[in-house]
Amino acid sequence: MEVITTFKNKAGEKSTRWTFRMTPMRWVFMAIAAAAIAVIIVRFIAGLGATTNLNDQWPWGLWISFDVLLGVALAGGGYGTALIVYVLRRDKFYPIARSAMVTSLLGYIVVVLGLLIEVGQWFFFWRPYVSWGHASVLFEVFWCISCYTLIQVLEFSEVATEKVFKGAHKYLKKAMPVLLIIGITLPTLHQSSLGQLFYIMVGKVNVLWWSPLLPLFFLLSSFFVGAGMIIIESSLAGKALNHQVDTSVLQGLVRISGGAMILYVILKIADMSVRGTFAHVLAFDLPSIMFLGELILGCILPIIIAFSSLSGTRKGLIGFGILTVAGVVMNRFDVLFTGMGSYLNQHGGHYFPAWTEVIVSLGLVSIACLAYLFIAENFNILGHHESEAVAAKGAKTGAAKRRAVLPSHIERQAGK
Secondary structure, X not given: OEEEEEEEOOOOOEEEEEEEEOOHHHHHHHHHHHHHHHHHHHHHHHOHHHHOOOOOOOOOOHHHHHHHHHHHXXXXXXXXXXXXXXHOOOHHHHHHHHHHHHHXXXXXXXXXXXXXXXXXXXXXXXXXXXXXXXXXHHHHHHHHHHHHHHHHHHHHHHHHOOOOOXXXXXXXXXXXXXXXXXXXXXHHHHHHHHHHHHHOOOOOOOOOOOOOOHHHHXXXXXXXXXXXXXXXXXXXXXXXXXOOOOHHHHHHHHHHHHHHHHHHHHHHHHHHXXXXXXXXXXXXXXXXXXXXXXXXXXXXXXXXXXXXXXXXXXXXXXXXXXXXHHHHHHHHHHHHHHHHHHHHHHOOOOOOOOHHHHXXXXXXXXXXXXXXXXXXXXXXXXXXHHHHHHHHHHHHHHHHHHHHHHHHHHHHHHHO
16 A cells, blocks of 8 residues: 655646555554554643653653663764764765664654653743753753754755755755754764763762763764664665665774774773772673673674674674664663662662553654655655766766767868
8 A cells, every 4th residue: 555645836737746655564653653642642641650650769761761861872873974974074875874864863853752751841841942051961961952853854954855845955955064063063962961961870870880981981882873773774774665775885884883882892891990890790690791791792792793704794784783782772771770770779769661651662663663764755865875876977978978079079170
């Protein structure tokens, strides 16, 4: 089943064609999204107490860890790819730039929605925009995430105006260099600030995760996980939209990510040496097992894949993507649940996510997946590199023909 909508321009001619192919998986996404929207409406009316298992001892739960901490990290592929392509000028990775940007935009929209749902008095969401003078880490995170989401919307507008509102396209294209600079700067602030948020909780976070370098760890992991997300996204897009990214492009991206992982692991080991926490790592209790799991599965194994022949195969790349994303997922959940769990439990706290919290989290992801599929089917985010390459090749061929014709033209003129 395919939904097709066509609009007409002023002359009555068909000008814009929108399509959305319905598949069994997309129906599942829509059902989960509908259930999540129903729960969100109840949450806005009845409050957090009616829809979550949060309490005074556990004010942060699944929504903060999944939608905000994890969502912000996994959406980091956008700024990382922009840094590689537009600042470091690695044009080899240009084919994945737009799809990474769209994935990042949708990820941040999910984060913003998650923040709105998570805040107790959600109807006062506008107050941080007008209430200044707060020396708060969360205040800075709120502003950076909000501004970066707006910047990403403007960046996507440069893509959207290729199909609609075409008159504005040339102006947005001229503004792209400025938007890209701002769009690379803002994530480095709030990615590290999320780590700063737990750094100030001295004595409340397990020593395996608390560190003076926690802001840097959050920033580095948000950078290298971007490659994993791009690989997973491109693999799923390959099946759903019949589009494959060249293996050499993903292999180069994986090795850049692997280099960042090596730096991350070295800093982790140096930090543990300075703070003397190796005894806690080798305790083989639940925290140490979780810590070793995220380090080995999420860093060591992906590094081996990145710098071996496995990175040249589709299966190896997918393995890298799954392990890298799983490692960052474990890290963000460990920092909140395992890292702070023992402290909160000692003070009478107990928390396990309610089914409504799980449904809302899955629903937000489903909405993002549906939005990505719609954008990929209707806007030029997957094939723009190929089309531009064909155009450039055509221009070169035309120039070559003109050069070939020119001598004979001169000869004819000389003969006359």
